[in-house]
Amino acid sequence: MTKRKTWTQKLLAAPRHLQHINGRLRNEMKELGRLSALLDIMEQGRLDTFFQPILQLGNGRTMGHEVLNRPPHSAQFPTTEHFYEFAGRTDQMFRFEHYCRRISLSRYMERLPDAESGTDRLVFINVHPGVLNDSRHKSGETLSLLQELNLSPERVVFELTERQAVQDYVGFEKVLSHYREQGFRIAVDDAGSGYNSLKTLVYLKPEFIKLDKFLIRRIHSNREQQELLELISGYAARSATRVIAEGIETEEELLYLQMAGIEFGQGYALGRPGFLPEPGAFPSDSPQVSAGGGCKYVSSDR
Template sequence: MSDLPTSRVNPAFPVGFMPLAGTSRDCEECGRAERVGFQFDYAYQPIVDVDRQVVFAHEALVRGPAGEGAMTVLSQVHEQNRYRFDQACRVKAIKGASELGIQERISINFLPNAIYKPEVCIRTTLEAARVHSFPLERIIFEVTEGERIEDGPWFAEILREYKRCGFKTAIDDFGAGYAGMKLLADFQPDLIKIDMDLIRNIQADRARQAIVRSLVRLCEEMGIQVIAEGIETPAERDWLHDSGIRLMQGYLFAKPAFRSVAAVAPAAYALAQR
C-alpha cells in the first residue's frame, strides 16, 4: 500500500490527514463500505511462533477477485475512493477471517492517509467485528513504514486511539521507509515487522546481523514484539531464532492462501540442533 499517493495538506486538519471531498457523505458510507467501484478479495498468510510451533496470526493480503496480485487492486485506488477502500478492506478482511473460521489473530493493513478523525473512522471496524463475532483483541492493525507520514505525532495519535479501542498495532517493513526511530519515539506499537530486505541471507551478512540484533535489543527494552518477515530458508530462520526472534512469516512456512487458510508443514518449524 505504500505506493498510494499521499493526501494533500488542508489547514483545517493535521498535516497529511486531510478528509476527502464530501467528508460527511463519506462518513455515511461507512455502513456501506463495500461500495468502492471495483472488486477485490483477500489471501491470508500465517505468522508463526516457532518456539510453540503454532500460528500466531494471519496477515490479510489484498488480492483481485480471482486471486490477482495486489497491484491490480491498489492501482485502482485514488484520492476519491481512498477512504471507502480503506473502510472496505477492514470489513472484508474481518468477514473473510470469520467465514474461514480463523481462531488466531488477523493482521490488517490500513491507509493512515485515509483517516481524518480516528474515533469516527474506526466505527466501521468495530461494527464489522461485532457483526462477525470477531474479538477486538484478535485484530492487529499494521501500517507499512514506507507510508509517507508527514505528521508523526498525529499518526501516533491514530495508533493510540486504535490501542485504546482494544486493537493491537504493528509497523510493517520496519527499517525500509520514512518513519523509523522517530515514529518509535512518538508511539510504541505492540509489534514491529522487520523488512524482508534486512532478512535476506542474514546468516551470511554481518552488517544485516548487527542491525537486526540492535533492533531486537531495542524492542526488548520497549516491550515490543518482533516479527521477521520474508523468511525463505532454514538458515535465515535458524539465525533469527538464535538472535531472539520467535515470530516469523514467509514462504518457508506458507505462501498466502487465497480465500483459505494456509497449512504450515511441521518440517518448517524444525530448528537446527545446536
C-alpha cells in the first residue's frame, strides 16, 4: 500500500517536474540565442557608434564627447540595457570590452571633422571595471592603439559605472594609478544613485564625477535633489574633482545647474548623440547665467 501511494505521488508530481525541465530548457535556448546574437554583432561589426557632446555650462563650449555604442534592435535585445546587461554576465565580456574600446576610439578619430582635429577635447569611453583588472589584459594595448590613431592618452577618460560595482577597491586603485601614470583619466558614472557610487568616489578619487540623470531630472523643483547636489558638489570641490551633470533635458534644469555652479553638463538639451562628434550648444532661447553662484533652493513640487 505504501509503495502504491509513493508511485501515485510520483506520477502526480511528474507533470510539474516536466514543466520545470521544459522551462529550464526554454531559458537555456534563449540564452544560447542571445549569445549567438552577441557573437554575430562583434564578428560583423554591427554596433552603431554615436557621440554625445559634454559642454562647459559657464560658456557653452564643448569640452568633450561620450562615445555610445548601440546594438541593432532585435528580439534577443529589445533595449540597449538588455544588451549590456547580458554582455556583462557572459564569458565574452573581456573580448567584447576590447572590441568596444577599439571601435569607440577608431570611429571617433575617423569621424572627427577636420576643423576639430587639432583640438584637445576629451573622449569618454565606457569601461567595465573588471576588464581593467583582468589577468588576461595586456599592459600597453590601449597605448598601442592610441599611437596607431595619433590620439593622446591625456584626451581619453575611462568612464566607470556603478552598475558594474568594484569589489576590491584597494587593488583596483593600484590598477587605476597605472593608467593615470600613462596619462589616462577616470570618471565615475551614475554618481548619487547609490551607496556603491559614494564608496567609489572616496576610494578611487576620479578626475570626473558624472551625476546620475535621476538626480538631475526636475532638479529645479525638488529640494531633496538640490541638497544632494550641494553635498556632492562640495565634496568634489574639496577633492579637486570636476562635476558633469548628465541627463539635462530642459532649460529649467540647465538654468538651475548653471546657478548652482556645476561646471559641465550633458543631455538632450545640449546635444543629442550623433553620428559625428560635433559640438553641442545651449538652447537658442536659453538665458545666460554666470556659473558659480552656489545652490539656490526652491520649493518642492511633490
